[in-house]
Amino acid sequence: MGTSQKEGHASSQEAAPIHRFFSETAWIEGAAEEQLDVVSKMSGVSQVAAFPDLHPGKYGPVGSAVLADRIYPQLIGNDIGCGMSLFVLDLPARKLRLDKAGQKFRSLEGVWDGDAAARLLNEGLPADLDPQSLGTIGGGNHFCELQEVEAAADEHLLADHEIKKGDLMLLVHSGSRSLGMTVFSAVLEQFSGMDPDSNSGKAYLLAHRDAVRWASLNRRLIAERAARALRSDLRLVSDAPHNLIEEHDGQFLHRKGAAKADLPLVPLAGSRDALSFVLAPEGSNPDALASLAHGSGRKYDRRSMLGRAGATRSDRESLARTSFGGQVICEDRQLLIEEAPNAYKDPKQVLNDLQAAGLARAVATLKPLLTFKKAVSEALANARQDKRDRLKNRRGMR
Numbered sequence: 001m002g003t004s005q006k007e008g009h010a011s012s013q014e015a016a017p018i019h020r021f022f023s024e025t026a027w028i029e030g031a032a033e034e035q036l037d038v039v040s041k042m043s044g045v046s047q048v049a050a051f052p053d054l055h056p057g058k059y060g061p062v063g064s065a066v067l068a069d070r071i072y073p074q075l076i077g078n079d080i081g082c083g084m085s086l087f088v089l090d091l092p093a094r095k096l097r098l099d100k101a102g103q104k105f106r107s108l109e110g111v112w113d114g115d116a117a118a119r120l121l122n123e124g125l126p127a128d129l130d131p132q133s134l135g136t137i138g139g140g141n142h143f144c145e146l147q148e149v150e151a152a153a154d155e156h157l158l159a160d161h162e163i164k165k166g167d168l169m170l171l172v173h174s175g176s177r178s179l180g181m182t183v184f185s186a187v188l189e190q191f192s193g194m195d196p197d198s199n200s201g202k203a204y205l206l207a208h209r210d211a212v213r214w215a216s217l218n219r220r221l222i223a224e225r226a227a228r229a230l231r232s233d234l235r236l237v238s239d240a241p242h243n244l245i246e247e248h249d250g251q252f253l254h255r256k257g258a259a260k261a262d263l264p265l266v267p268l269a270g271s272r273d274a275l276s277f278v279l280a281p282e283g284s285n286p287d288a289l290a291s292l293a294h295g296s297g298r299k300y301d302r303r304s305m306l307g308r309a310g311a312t313r314s315d316r317e318s319l320a321r322t323s324f325g326g327q328v329i330c331e332d333r334q335l336l337i338e339e340a341p342n343a344y345k346d347p348k349q350v351l352n353d354l355q356a357a358g359l360a361r362a363v364a365t366l367k368p369l370l371t372f373k374k375a376v377s378e379a380l381a382n383a384r385q386d387k388r389d390r391l392k393n394r395r396g397m398r
Contacts, residue, residue, distance in 0.1 A: 015040040016067075019287040021357040022052035027299055027345050031056040036064065043193055044070040046251065049289045051258060052353040053297025053345065062257035062298075065291040067248060070193035071201055073208075075254040076243050078184040080208055081215030082142075082175025083241030083259070084294065086267045086278065087223045088161075089168040091232035093148050096168065101146065101370055102327045104229040108144060109375035111136065112221055123217050125210055130179040134214075135221035139332075139374070141339060142174045144226050146370040147276060154363040157280060161237055161265065169366060170234060171267055171276060172222045175243065176215040183207040196252060205245070212244050226372070238265045238278075242294040258291040266360070269295035270347035272339070272371040273322040277351055278364040288359055296344040309340035322368055330373035339373065 018040050022028065032054045039060055040048050047067040054063035059074035066075055112135025117127035119134065137144060147169045152158050155165075163169075176183075187194065187204050194201040216239055227234040242259045245252050259266050261281040268277040274296065281292060300308060310316040310333070319336050320328045330336045354360045 016045045016047055018048045018050060020050045021288060021359060022050070022054065022353045023356065026052045026349060026353055028054055029056055032061050032063075035061040039064070039066055039075070042068070042072065044068045047287070047289065049258070049287060049291055051291070051293040052350040053257065053293040053295055055298045056301075057256065060256060063293060064256055065258040065289040066254040066256075067251050067289055068193070068254065069251050071196050071204060071245060071252055072193050072254060073184060073187045073190055073204060075256055076184075076208075076245060077256065078181045079175035079243050080180040080183055081212035081241050082180075082243040083173075083215065083219065083239065084267045084269055085172045085216070085219040085223065085239045086237040086265070087170040087172070087227070087234040088163055088237055089170060089227060089230065089232045089234050091168050091230055093166050093168050096369070098325075098327060098369060101230060102329060105144070105146070105226065105329055105370060105372045106375040107229050108137065108222065108225055108372050112225060114221070119217060119221065120214075123213055125213060125217075129210065129214060130177065130182075133177040133179065134218055135225055136177065136218070137174050137222055137372070138177050139335060142373070143172075143272070144222050144372045145171045145272065145276075145368055146226070146230075147171055147366040147368055149364050150275070150367040151365040152363070153361070153365070154280065157363050162235070163237065163364065168232075169237070170223050170226055171269060171366070172219040172226075173269060174215070174219055174222060176211040177218065179214055180211050183211050208245060212241060215241065238263055238267055240266045240294070248290065253289055255291055257294050257297070259294040260290065261288065261292040261359070262290045265363070266292055268293060268347060268351060268354075270368070271296055271341040271344040272326075272328050272368055273324070273341035274344070274347050274368075276347065276366040276368070277362045278366065279351075279354070279360040280363045281360050283358045285357075285359065288357075292360055293350050293354055296347045296350055298343055299345045300343050302338040302343075305338050305340055305343050306334075309342060310337035324367050324369070326367075326369045326371065328371045328373065329375055330371075331376050332374045335374060
């Protein structure tokens with residue numbers, strides 16, 4: 001499953017069917033197709049679905065759903081419960097001052113100062129379950145984005161959800177942070193799959209369940225922080241995880257970069273310089289495994305982006321602005337380049353393929369206004385952490 005995948009997880013069984021929900025014009029790397037082929041031959045796998053945001057991952061194809069009678073933690077990876085949550089604000093777009101909003105959004109950097117224990121207990125989670133990471137976005141492709149409903153393709157359906165053209169929305173993409181890494185690290189070597197009835201299988205599923213719930217709460221807290229910075233109330237429209245395992249037809253459905261489609265509305269994220277969409281899942285095609293594309297999907301990997309964007313200072317400065325007149329808050333130069341808009345596929349193409357396959361239809365178009373990723377550079381963040389560690393050590397020596 002890619003060059004980083006260990007051998008020994010595949011069996012001699014006949015390959016499971018792979019259902020591809022993308023057109024011939026979709027940008028699909030050969031490495032992603034190879035990973036699909038390997039997954040289809042894994043022991044106990046009965047069905048695979050692949051979506052137009054498909055691209056190679058570290059342990060398996062991203063943008064896919066896999067049905068099996070065994071549990072394969074590596075198909076989900078370390079960011080268990082990662083997903084996208086969409087919220088509507090009660091702040092009128094006409095009252096938004098983008099420059100001021102950008103400054104206020106910088107408050108999303110750093111730890112959340114709320115009562116983590118209380119919020120965890122309220123969600124039925126242990127009070128000491130990684131409280132220090134709650135309400136934080138993380139790195140990579142995670143973000144909090146302020147958007148405006150630019151167009152409404154189905155005003156009646158949107159009205160049912162109290163959304164209309166011109167409304168301001170928050171789209172939050174984040175996951176289980178260090179908690180997911182801890183859970184995954186304990187089963188990292190389980191490449192041959194886990195028996196769901198074994199002690200280890202049961203333990204993983206319980207830890208996995210808590211990580212999924214933790215990630216959902218994390219997105220909610222990030223949105224609350226952003227709404228508070230804007231002096232606005234918010235309301236959840238959709239919480240769509242795309243890295244998780246669920247029971248499905250008596251087996252286990254593994255989604256990696258594939259959004260749950262058994263929801264009334266599902267966000268489809270573009271890049272920070274592309275439109276996003278609100279989708280209404282359609283049909284009941286069992287081959288799609290109750291899943292949808294979660295976003296544009298990467299076109300180029302992070303390493304190759306270092307030679308494709310941000311070569312000059314002016315190029316890097318342009319990456320902090322969008323063609324929609326929006327702003328990008330990301331003070332980490334390498335991350336800004338790795339996540340440049342041209343690293344991603346065209347979300348309209350992804351949408352067209354989903355609609356052509358009869359899996360979903362767009363009910364709203366969302367224009368990016370303000371994308372928050374990181375308010376301080378990685379070097380500065382590390383320096384601050386080193387200082388905190390030194391102070392902590394000094395206090396401990398007294």
